[in-house]
Amino acid sequence: MANNSIKLLAPDVHRGLAELVSKRLGVPLTDCKIIRDPTGEVSFSIGESVRDQDIFIITQIGSGVVNDRVLELLIMINASKTASARRITAIIPNFPYARQDRKDKSRAPITAKLMADMLTTAGCDHVITMDLHASQIQGFFDVPVDNLYAEPSVVRYIKENVKYDEAIIISPDAGGAKRAAGLADRLDLNFALIHKERARANEVSRMVLVGDVTGKICIIVDDMADTCGTLAKAAEILLENRAQSVIAIVTHGVLSGNAINNINNSKLDRVVCTNTVPFEDKMKLCPKLDVIDISGVLAESIRRLHNGESISYLFKHYPL
């Protein structure tokens, strides 16, 4: 195994997370350059030899130009593959198209499966992601997928930043009940659920609260915040039910569309997202946003993966 070391690669945009991981690992980011055609075609060049190296490509996929990021990632993977890398691990904390994971209507595309096929086709040997919308997506892949959890980081955040003896964990929909219940168990807190009837994607129709939130600090927990319409509506319902205050903790703060307006105009005290999605620019526009840094989890998983150690420790514990 001589000369087999970690190489970290990141595209030239949204390098924030990659730089944090790099700092934690003490491994500098490999020089690389993405070349963009005026028509949008992408080419890629690596500035040093990666032959027989252990490659980790860290990409943050936010809102907007998702397809550009996806093609960039695929081309980076393929470039590493053709440059004779030993193993290529794609680190995609916010897995794109994760919500297109089933045929919910006739002839609807299962784009998450397509993404999985494309990643394996490009030459990806391993995928690390975080809080997949549906953990069954791991089964779409022919290569190992490590689905990390933001939960230990969230637990730490709540313990350090919220008076959590007065808190209650809220799931904004029935689908997230398991995630919220798990967190409530970890913190030994009560748990309530908002039942919602969704008319169309990104639109909320009717919400019913199940459980008692009187005088509590409500912590809404979800895996993804998109336009934040659901969160704003949920906050209203919770306050109508005599909650003390409402904060929301989501893993992937995509914050697309008029999310910032929705948050600013909502009754939410705070919206906390992990840095799986780049939203530094939005923090300036919205004072209610806060960040949980998950680079430690990623860095530790990279280290463990490279050394062939178990990753399951990270599912329950926050690395020091």
Added chain:
Amino acid sequence: MSNNLVIFGGDSHPKLVAQICAQLDVQPSKVELGKFSNGETSIAVKSSVREKDVYVIQSGCGHVNDTFMQLLILISACKSASASRVTAVIPYFCYSRQPDIPYTAKGAPIISQRKSSGSASASTPAATPTAGGKTVTTTQRPGADSPFKSLDSAIRSTIQSPTPVRPPPTTVGSSRIPMIPEGGKLNRSGGQQTPQPPSSTSAEAEELFNAQNAGYKLWVVQAGTLIANLLTAAGADHVITMDLHDRQFPGFFDVPVDNLYCKPLVQNYIHHCIPGYRDAVVVSPDAGGAKRATAVADALELSFAMIHKERRSQLLKGPPDATLTSGADIPSKPLLQHNPPPAGAPALHRSGSSSSVSSASSSKFVQTTMIVGDVRGKTCILVDDLVDTSYTITRAAVLLKDQGATAVYAIATHGVFSGDALERIKRSPIDKIVVSNTIPQERTLAVLGKHRVDILDVSRVFGEAIRRIHNGESISMLFEYGW
């Protein structure tokens, strides 16, 4: 037409989809194309495709990555909805070219930001900076401190500082001595100077980085295989495209690829729309396209000429140990002797040449352009497969007019026209530009006006190819005669 055929169009080129469907006398099937609020592509196929023969038409234009992902998702949706066969119809195939990256003399790519300014002139060639490895002496470790940062400006600053430049060899006379660029970018103070090290250390590091890594440590990805595999992974069973830049490209696929040709349409256009075409000359704007152009010339029995572009590194010229001096004595006017062709000379001779030098940022590269073949007093027809930045054809047109061509037509299959390509063509001496509608050309018509643009309609070729492939007939006659 059998009711087994289903055609879907992506949103990149709806007009061509409508035209192809009109040729086939079918209606395009309904599909809802859109985006989720987070930027992910959403697709809803609105009619049944079970056991159908599905054709998905999407050109690689517009925002390439979005249209390509849309194509993949649409193919995947049809495949998972039990279509019996899914054929991707990609009139212009994106990612089929190698990116246009300047290379050093040793073959390593120089990675730099694409310049947005300084491209105004019709004859400005692409900047081609090169590594001045020999002249730089520095102890800085190569590759230290992120050498890609602002590489381009760093190179430029190196050039503006008194960079040692080799003087032209004393024996000027033969016709291919390259020219050192004129203009104020070089130190013209005169006299022999001892070489001064470039002032900017970051530039030193970067030059050294490129020099020491030349041809060895930098890779530029070739996306071709990846794109082919992605299409196969999405579920495409067959690919139809037109005039691929690389003839080898179909080999990247595991499924059959039908590469249609625009050539019959081009021949037809020349035959019917170019007055006095029998005396015209087919000109290839570069050596790479010579085969394509000769095929057209042969079919129409026209004579042929070629523009040859030579790019030579100054560093490779001259005696190996010559002292480096500043570019003081460099002639500012061309260097190439014009040898007027003797009367009755054979058709293929070097009838003219001109040298253009790359813009200021590429002092160490010298470009010589020459025409092989006689164009004086003739109509010239430039034939190429693709016009993107339009530098090649506008430069060729200038050269042809300089050499006495009476009219210049430029015919290309794919008119990508990125950046300010259309403005450059507008200013160029090209009399008429002819492109096919594999890519929407509304903007071309708007900028250049109807009298300077002709559009070749490829929908008949694609329509007939789809009909024949659907019916299991041979399509080889389309290669020869068009439709």
